[in-house]
Amino acid sequence: MTVFDIAWVRTQFPAFSQGHLADKGFFENAGGSYPCAQVVDRLHRFYTARKVQPYAPYAVSEQAGAEMDEARARLAAMLGVAGDEVSFGPSTTANTYVLANAVRRWLQPGQAIVVTDQDHEANSGPWRRLAEEGHAVREWRIDPMTGSLNPDDLRALLADGRVRLVCFPHCSNVVAAINDVAAITAIAHRAGARVCVDGVSYAPHGFPDVGALGCDIYLFSAYKTYGPHQGIMVIRAGFGAELPNQGHWFNGDTLYKRFTPAGPDHAQIAACAGMADYIDALSARHGGPAGAGAARLAHDLMRAQEVALTQPLLDYLSDRNDLRLLGPAQAAARAPTVAVDLGRAAEPVARALAAYDINAGGGNFYAVRPLQAMGIDPDLGVLRLSFVHYTSRSEVDRLIAALDQVL
Ligand SMILES: Cc1ncc(COP(=O)(O)O)c(C=O)c1O
Numbered sequence: 001m002t003v004f005d006i007a008w009v010r011t012q013f014p015a016f017s018q019g020h021l022a023d024k025g026f027f028e029n030a031g032g033s034y035p036c037a038q039v040v041d042r043l044h045r046f047y048t049a050r051k052v053q054p055y056a057p058y059a060v061s062e063q064a065g066a067e068m069d070e071a072r073a074r075l076a077a078m079l080g081v082a083g084d085e086v087s088f089g090p091s092t093t094a095n096t097y098v099l100a101n102a103v104r105r106w107l108q109p110g111q112a113i114v115v116t117d118q119d120h121e122a123n124s125g126p127w128r129r130l131a132e133e134g135h136a137v138r139e140w141r142i143d144p145m146t147g148s149l150n151p152d153d154l155r156a157l158l159a160d161g162r163v164r165l166v167c168f169p170h171c172s173n174v175v176a177a178i179n180d181v182a183a184i185t186a187i188a189h190r191a192g193a194r195v196c197v198d199g200v201s202y203a204p205h206g207f208p209d210v211g212a213l214g215c216d217i218y219l220f221s222a223y224k225t226y227g228p229h230q231g232i233m234v235i236r237a238g239f240g241a242e243l244p245n246q247g248h249w250f251n252g253d254t255l256y257k258r259f260t261p262a263g264p265d266h267a268q269i270a271a272c273a274g275m276a277d278y279i280d281a282l283s284a285r286h287g288g289p290a291g292a293g294a295a296r297l298a299h300d301l302m303r304a305q306e307v308a309l310t311q312p313l314l315d316y317l318s319d320r321n322d323l324r325l326l327g328p329a330q331a332a333a334r335a336p337t338v339a340v341d342l343g344r345a346a347e348p349v350a351r352a353l354a355a356y357d358i359n360a361g362g363g364n365f366y367a368v369r370p371l372q373a374m375g376i377d378p379d380l381g382v383l384r385l386s387f388v389h390y391t392s393r394s395e396v397d398r399l400i401a402a403l404d405q406v407l
Contacts, residue, residue: 027391028386074276091229119168176201196217200224283295324340327339336387342382
């Protein structure tokens with residue numbers, strides 16, 4: 001069994017060598033992770049040495065364009081899809097609005113879509129607005145006690161064959177239970193529906209093999225996945241060609257331009273190659289290969305590390321009778337995004353934790369619908385303690401000690 005080299009991992013993140021951050025236990029990673037050094041270096045290099053309009057026939061411009069192409073190609077390889085199936089946009093929310101506009105014209109009268117009440121608003125509200133055009137929007141509802149989605153309920157929603165698109169999260173940013181994307185996708189495909197998955201809360205815990213999952217669209221946010229502030233969309237070629245082009249008409253033949261109407265952020269796209277550099281380096285450090293193999297190994301390393309560190313926190317929280325833990329109590333079934341309902345305003349508790357050098361957040365995290373569905377007042381919100389593979393055991397121990405003081 002490979003020993004996870006946490007000391008090396010932390011050297012890859014400049015934040016941990018900043019005086020004002022080094023002593024803080026960071027537990028708001030689901031809001032945005034620290035970027036890895038490889039991303040910071042590439043962004044700096046682009047702004048200082050490549051900052052020209054890319055793809056023109058002179059050396060620095062060709063270099064700038066090549067770095068953007070490199071990011072797309074290397075991320076695509078890690079995600080198990082073709083290069084032109086990866087596109088970049090300003091954020092996952094903005095990307096979803098663009099996609100929803102495309103679906104708006106793709107749906108025929110009488111057809112329906114499915115959304116959940118487990119999703120962050122980004123993979124919910126933009127789709128629900130299709131109801132304004134008279135399209136039927138059906139809600140796949142969570143169990144109010146557990147917050148989980150039952151595939152049998154989806155089967156019932158698909159039974160009449162009218163649903164053309166199913167939107168759901170790989171895991172929710174407050175419930176954190178990992179949904180079986182491959183199985184759910186197969187159910188939707190058998191019923192003739194396409195599938196859009198919000199992977200924002202999952203991808204930071206290891207790039208998935210999107211090709212193997214089989215979904216038609218997979219969305220995630222680079223700024224929560226050790227990268228710059230970009231939204232990344234995987235749009236599989238078949239569905240991408242079916243949906244109407246949302247970009248300039250003369251760019252419609254290029255898949256990765258069809259759903260990015262605005263000019264792309266050149267520097268940030270180029271910097272996304274640093275995410276692949278980091279995954280390759282993490283794999284190499286643990287004796288693994290580069291490229292797709294690195295992504296699979298990094299995924300498994302991250303998950304094993306996170307599961308080991310999450311379980312003590314879940315056990316501690318489950319043992320208390322003054323709070324409600326959202327989502328599974330078993331670490332293997334969830335992401336390390338641990339939300340708790342305190343029955344009182346969560347933000348002041350997060351503030352109290354800061355006095356113990358624990359940085360965390362309290363609020364509704366734009367998961368208003370899931371909280372309401374579980375009977376939690378979104379104005380009181382939940383305390384969210386979210387971590388990733390670079391979180392150390394001593395940080396988790398300090399978090400538990402601090403919780404003991406403030407709860
Ligand atoms: C699960 C989930 N989906 C979508 C989003 C929206 O991502 P973005 O900020 O890139 O629009 C977030 C942001 O917090 C999220 O947690």
